[in-house]
Amino acid sequence: MDIGHLKQHSDLNFKVAQAKKNALERLRSRQLMAYNERLFQADANTINLVSTLKQHSQDFYVLDANDNPCHITDPEEFLDRLIERNQETLNAYHQLHQDLANKRSK
Amino acid sequence: MTTGVLMYCFDTPEVNYHRLAERCVAQIRKYLKLEITMVTNLETFKKIKPLGMINYKLVDNKTTNTRPYRGKSVAWHNKERALAYDHSPYDTTILMDCDYFVFSTTLLELANTKFDVMLHDRVEDITGEDMILGKNESTLPLVWATVTLFQKTANARRVFDMIQHVQQYYPHYQNLYRIRYPNYRNDYAFAIALHQLKLGNFIPTPMAMLADRVDIIDSDDEGIVFKYDDCVNFTSGQDVHIMEKEWCDG
Numbered sequence: 239m240d241i242g243h244l245k246q247h248s249d250l251n252f253k254v255a256q257a258k259k260n261a262l263e264r265l266r267s268r269q270l271m272a273y274n275e276r277l278f279q280a281d282a283n284t285i286n287l288v289s290t291l292k293q294h295s296q297d298f299y300v301l302d303a304n305d306n307p308c309h310i311t312d313p314e315e316f317l318d319r320l321i322e323r324n325q326e327t328l329n330a331y332h333q334l335h336q337d338l339a340n341k342r343s344k
Numbered sequence: 345m346t347t348g349v350l351m352y353c354f355d356t357p358e359v360n361y362h363r364l365a366e367r368c369v370a371q372i373r374k375y376l377k378l379e380i381t382m383v384t385n386l387e388t389f390k391k392i393k394p395l396g397m398i399n400y401k402l403v404d405n406k407t408t409n410t411r412p413y414r415g416k417s418v419a420w421h422n423k424e425r426a427l428a429y430d431h432s433p434y435d436t437t438i439l440m441d442c443d444y445f446v447f448s449t450t451l452l453e454l455a456n457t458k459f460d461v462m463l464h465d466r467v468e469d470i471t472g473e474d475m476i477l478g479k480n481e482s483t484l485p486l487v488w489a490t491v492t493l494f495q496k497t498a499n500a501r502r503v504f505d506m507i508q509h510v511q512q513y514y515p516h517y518q519n520l521y522r523i524r525y526p527n528y529r530n531d532y533a534f535a536i537a538l539h540q541l542k543l544g545n546f547i548p549t550p551m552a553m554l555a556d557r558v559d560i561i562d563s564d565d566e567g568i569v570f571k572y573d574d575c576v577n578f579t580s581g582q583d584v585h586i587m588e589k590e591w592c593d594g
Contacts, residue, residue: 253577256472260552263468264582267549268448272456279548303548304459330581 254338261334268327273316274309276302280323288317347455348379348434353442354405355388356419362392363592365442369395374565375446378438383424383431401431409528413589414556425530426511429494429504439492446583447567450549451491459545460499463534464488466550470579471572475555482523482532484539488551489530490585499543506537553585560591 269280278284284300291298292313299307310316349372353365365382372380373396381399384392389402403424411420424431428439436455454462465487469476494500510517510533517523517536525532538544554560554570562569567580 252472253575256470256577259472260468260470260579260582263470263549263552264448264579267450267552267582270450270453270548272453275456275458277454277457277548302457304545306458 250341254341257338258335261331265327265331268330269323270303271319271323273319276306276308277304278308278320279303280320280327282324285317285320285324288313288320292317345435346379346433347436347438348381348432349376349438349440350428350432350434351380351382351440351442352422352424352428353382353384353388353392354421354424355391356421358413358416358418359589360391360593361442361589362388363594364589366393366395367592368440368442368445369398371446371565372440375449376438376452378452379434381431381433399433411527411529420527422530423511423528425489426504426507426533428492429496429501432494432496434496436495437493439489439494441490441585443587443589444490444583444585445568447565447579448581448583450583451493454493454547458495459493460495460497460543461503461538462493462545462547463491464551465546467553467585468550470552470554470582470584471558471570471575471577473555473572475557476553478524481525482521484521484523484532484535486531487535487538487544487546488585489534490551491547491583492534499541502541503534503537503543506541507533510536510540551585552579552582554587556587556589558586558588560586560588563591 271278271280287300296313298310300310302308351365353361355361369380372378381401383401383403385405386402389400405421406423407421409420409422410417438451438455467476467488511528514528521536523532558570558572560568561571567578569576569578
């Protein structure tokens with residue numbers, strides 16, 4: 239493979255890597271969710287935490303994204319909203335990921 | 345409880361900020377659907393095209409500051425922001441530069457939480473070239489005043505009073521915090537006020553940003569296409585601070 243061809247691949251991979259990085263930042267930004275006047279990230283950590291605590295009690299406290307305590311009195315509803323937002327953002331990211339994979343395989 | 349957007353827009357001899365503001369308003373209408381108040385001067389107000397229902401507040405702004413832009417020193421009318429607490433008619437205010445463009449509803453989520461003052465303390469250069477942040481620019485934890493959310497609380501009042509004080513004695517604070525940037529900059533004034541008062545919440549995700557040497561070559565209401573060096577890339581569905589000032593001139 240000549241160096242010109244390698245450079246083309248390198249440029250493409252740089253663009254794809256940057257697009258992926260931006261898409262992940264956008265995903266994290268879209269995962270921000272207000273609940274009971276507090277701010278949460280609808281990511282795997284929050285979902286796992288709420289899911290685990292919910293198995294022990296229907297009324298508990300968690301820290302929000304700015305380390306402020308939030309009283310959760312309806313964990314079912316909170317978890318549903320977290321999962322909905324999480325999957326909405328991951329679905330959008332999945333579509334972009336597919337597009338990028340197609341670009342790379344061309 | 346009322347929530348709205350507060351913007352400052354003053355044309356300078358070099359930059360048609362009113363064109364940026366017109367585009368900014370269109371994006372706010374599409375994604376945030378909030379009431380807007382624009383603080384401007386008479387000269388700029390006359391140039392703004394009819395934008396529908398907007399509250400205008402006309403002021404005589406200070407015109408004593410400058411900034412470097414693409415190798416030149418240009419006028420920079422940025423000192424009125426210190427009065428945002430008094431200018432805002434809202435309980436929850438999204439104070440926004442007119443070169444910040446919303447392409448998502450993220451700011452609505454932030455506005456629906458409880459805080460005194462909330463702003464970005466991190467930025468993400470979406471070109472991946474790290475053109476934004478310099479090294480050792482001050483001894484201060486930097487914040488970005490581009491988008492600042494505040495609620496009408498006693499603490500927020502104190503923050504804005506402190507910003508006005510910092511603006512008045514800026515050379516002293518500039519020296520104290522070893523700030524290299526020679527001109528008055530709101531990012532530093534806000535950072536100093538929050539540092540002195542030990543207040544403020546930060547937006548958990550970084551602010552997407554494009555440096556002034558990046559050209560915007562196309563846009564629609566969902567995103568923008570940008571060019572730097574030989575690279576062309578795009579962003580969509582992501583709020584972004586664009587430092588190039590001519591892209592809305594047509």
